Amino acid sequence: MTELVALDPLPKPKRDILPLLLPLILAVVMLPLIGSPSSWMTLTVASLAMGMMIFIMASGLTLVFGLMDVLNFGHGAFISVGAYVATLVLLPLATWVQADSLLTNLAVLAPAAILAMGVSGALGLIVERVLILPVYGQHLKQILMTTGGLIVAEQALYALWGPQIIPLPLPTSLRGSFIFGDIAIAKYRLLAMLVGLAVFLAIQITLNRSKIGLLIRAGVENREMVEALGYRIRRLFLGVFMVGSALAGLGGTMWALYREQVHASMGNELTVMIFIVIIIGGLGSIGGCFIGALLVAMVANYGGFLVPKLALVSNILLMVVILMWRPRGLYAVTNR
């Protein structure tokens, strides 16, 4: 037994930091290309804000896939539903939204976001039980069922709210920009960044510091063994699914405010971007999803500024480049 103690210390696992550096490198390379530092700053902030919002929407999808091998093609529905539900609070209380007081504005934004998350989360419960549970473990049917769910949700939104675009103006105190010299930073983008960062940190802390987080990480790696240790992973999965849906609802609310409009097709349009993000990041990886979201947003913003025509296909090009480099995405999740 003594020889067991005499083993060499474990080599430190090499941290794969290259993907982490990608957004940084991209930002630095773009500076001379764009020329004007103030435009560069504006674009970079826009990218960060957009990236954070996409991350919020995509995080649930990638976790759900990682944990249970379930890909919800109807994830976009939670985004649209969240946005519509937020209008239920924001439109009737338009006077609060118009008030030139940050406190009053937040007093209406917060309940709107919470309600959006609640309804999306509850819808997540229904979707998981009705659409995913019956075809659990069958990829083909899963794709078909959740695609069907997406159609139904989108059409139901049209039936309930009508096909027209609903304008959703930003609260007064979140309009405009902070000006630093010749650099302007839009206030709402700053808020979006803060919320996104908070969500990212909350997810990271949960995953790394709590037992639930340990279970999720263990489950992503080996679901069977987690069950053999006596944990009912289906319940855990349902929880993660609901949280992911709620986050999509939050992201939908934020996106609608960002675009200052709500439409049932927004979920559908964002789905494609979200898919690209989680493919780039590596299916199941939260860290990869975060970097993927930033990259997609940066390419969209920088690309749109430099070569507007290219912006149409920039996401696809980014995906192709990343997958050529790493066929399973930036951070391939082990054991799959």
Place this chain on the structure above:
Amino acid sequence: MTDLLTLTNVHTHIGRYHILHGVDFAIPEHQTTMLLGRNGAGKTTTLRTIMGLWAASSGQITLAGQRIEAMATPDIARLGIGYVPESMAVFSDLTVKENLVLAARDGPLDDNRLEWIFGFFPALKRFWLSRAGGLSGGQKQMLSIARAIVEPRKLLLIDEPTKGLAPAIIGALIECFAEIKRSGVTILLVEQNFHVAQRIGDAVLVMDNGRIVHRGAMAALAEDTLLQERLLGLSLEAHQ
């Protein structure tokens, strides 16, 4: 002596393949029972069926008087079974500590019990905060076993723990199993290595083609080389 675990005419299908063809056996309490047999005889499938990881298509499985064949894996595990799969299945993204924290289902880690485990496997203490993915094969096996005994369990199902390990580590495992048994745990152990089996087994079951073809005392089989030859054939020669 009472039986802790009984399988009665258990059949298991995996997809279209019929793997277990009516497995019958009983595991006496507080003993170590070896499950031997050629590759593909159905040993791993038997353990997985007990754990509910494959569903038995017919037959009965009883643990301490309770029928478990229709229960879900987590519920079976909660009846007091620790499982060490063939692949070890340590969570490589988690640290050694986190692996054991997860395995301690009923509360925080018990320090005394940890010290007891570190007594067999000092390496786990040494690499306490390292990622399990960086451990050597033998250390992963130790972690996998430690996970199964980090809290008191009635029954341990252990699948080929010595496969591919160095003799020194195998020695440590054998001591560990003896100590676990002394603490009153019942063990069902799948093993290919007959020498290991005869050192730790009280009773023995031999499987072939998805059925139990021999049951008896380990000592009796260890003495009867003809019977060994007939039951286990050449597959054992390679290990000797």
Place this chain on the structure above:
Amino acid sequence: MMILSGDRPRSRILSVLLLVIVVALAVTPFVFPGAKAMNVATKICIFAALVASYDLLLGYTGTVSFAHTMFFGIGSYAVAIALYAIGPSWGAVAAGLAIGLPLAALLALGIGLFSLRVEAIFFAMITLAVASAFLVLASQLSWLTGGEDGRSFTLPELLRPGTVFIPKNVLGTAITGRTLTYYIVLVGSAAMILGLLRVVNSPFGRVLQAIRENRFRAEALGFRTVFHLTYANCLAAVVAASAGALNALWLRYTGPDTTLSFAIMLDILLMVVIGGMGTIYGAVVGAAVFILAENYLQSLMGAASTAAADAGLPLLPGLLHPDRWLLWLGLLFIASVYFFPTGIVGRLREMARPQAEG
């Protein structure tokens, strides 16, 4: 019976159903010469072929592609752009096909090699991304595609409605260029479907099914699964593009909404699931049932919606509005995947099979 391949309908009801559909389609120009009926019949022909090619992927290889409308659109746009740019000649049609079909195959090859190596779910996601990018491109590159407005063009002389071969005959129908176009569509679609039937019943088709059942085992048996899947993907793309070309010829127009939209992709999915995956025959039945329902049930919904509105019922008028057609389709789709995963054809075959076999 060489052209029919060995795979029979295997159900008497199904055989009768298929016969009725084929005969009805064959006599449509004479029996139902109205513009709407002709359009419906043509759409059934084209979609039967399109859905059959999709079935090759979904039903026989188990891969979900969301890019099938893209290939449909490529064929359609190629013919449209050629006829628009070169002028109304047969040479232009040939040029369109000569560019469109290989382009579809090449793109399918690229996507296949790129994403079929990994998980099936990857393929579904990547095809969705590529198809949406293609849709954006088609609606933005106005100089080539006509943008959102699409491209209208003139057909070669022989196919024009104004070209009359036989003036009003005893049945009261004139044989015009339009009739000829219809029969080109009918024969072309039928040829594609029969061809696909042969493919799925060839040794190649059996390999595809083996891959669908268990990819690892198929690989272990020595089949190069990526090669087979990519080949099937290319074949399906070429058939879809050909169907797109026929679609362009009939409509004398190609635009994003008639070829590329997500709604058409959903229609295809619905038709293949309702008809029965992995049967090819299901494509014919699914297309016929779906398109008939789409064209004739929608007016029923409109009537129901108005009635509900008159009765002062809440919510119902909105839900029953003909524009909400997709809502009910979506529900129907979920229900069919869940309750009738084998579709109409699968059901009929199960009914026809003697009980003892089950």
